[in-house]
Amino acid sequence: MMNCEKMERELIAYLDGRAPASLRREIDLHLATCPACHARAAEFQQISNLLDEFPAPDPSPYFDARLRNRLATEPRRSWWSVWLPQPRLALATAALLILGAWVSTFPPDTPPPAPVQAEEEFRMIKDMPVLENYDVLANLDALSEIAAD
């Protein structure tokens, strides 16, 4: 049974003659008894007629020539082009390389050095300025003599 809500879905197809015969009969019956849908159908018909006045410019006379020019500059795929990297592939490869480089900056998974060894290293570093001072080292004997007195 046709009602106003169903009419909303079927009205355009009815007006353009594409609704099947059985549906057309249902709509005809509804339109005969529903002034609102009848008025809407008439107005839709008028709108469709008005749309006939919607102008559209034809293509310019240069359309084909312009298109031919653009087609002439289209790159032709050559036999070696299949070996060129595809953009997506290049992007994926670059992403992998960056990821690999980033991962390689992580410190190696080695056990921490023993505390004694670390203490020795620290002492050596602390004494480094003295060790590097040649004068002090050269006069070590004189100092020992003073101490003996």
Next chain:
Amino acid sequence: MASSDVQLMLEVKQGDEAAFELLLQRYRTPLCHFLSRMVRDPALAEDLAQEVFLRVYRARKDYQPSAKFTTWLFRIATNLALNAIRDGRFRKSEDSLDERREGEDGESVAFEVPDGHPGAEQHLIDEDRAAMIRRAVLSLPEKQRAAVLLHKFHEMDYEDIARILDCSMSALKSLLFRAYETLRVQLAPMAASAKAGGSRGGVGGSSS
């Protein structure tokens, strides 16, 4: 007998440039009409139509006749138009009646009927009517606009329009109904004045 679109496209796939020329001749005008009604700017419409043919040409090697050629062609055109509209790649209101009536300094200038030509006044009235209709259609949401244009001017089946717009048949019928409802309100004064002229034809089916 003229070759079918699919036959021509298969020949293009085999490298036949003449077949591409035939498709160009067949669809150049309908595509330009559709796109100019979609995007308002005729220059942009022509650029987009060129882009459609370029894409068809580029896709020739991979072409598979799985759908109607026109459905494929207008689907490309519709997607290009929708993208252009969403990107804002159209010039504003070049055909706005209000702007057309303004002089360079922004002051209102009166329409002049050129040199007493008998049809000139009627010509201006027709232009005004056309501008009002154009504005009403261009004010529709893009997808509704595309639905109305494909249905009204390109004699397409509902199934094909639904495929072009990537929606269900039910959604398409709803798009069309809402579009006509909006147009009914916007063009009510014109429709009322047209009543005297009586109705003609059906809702769909004006060719291009």
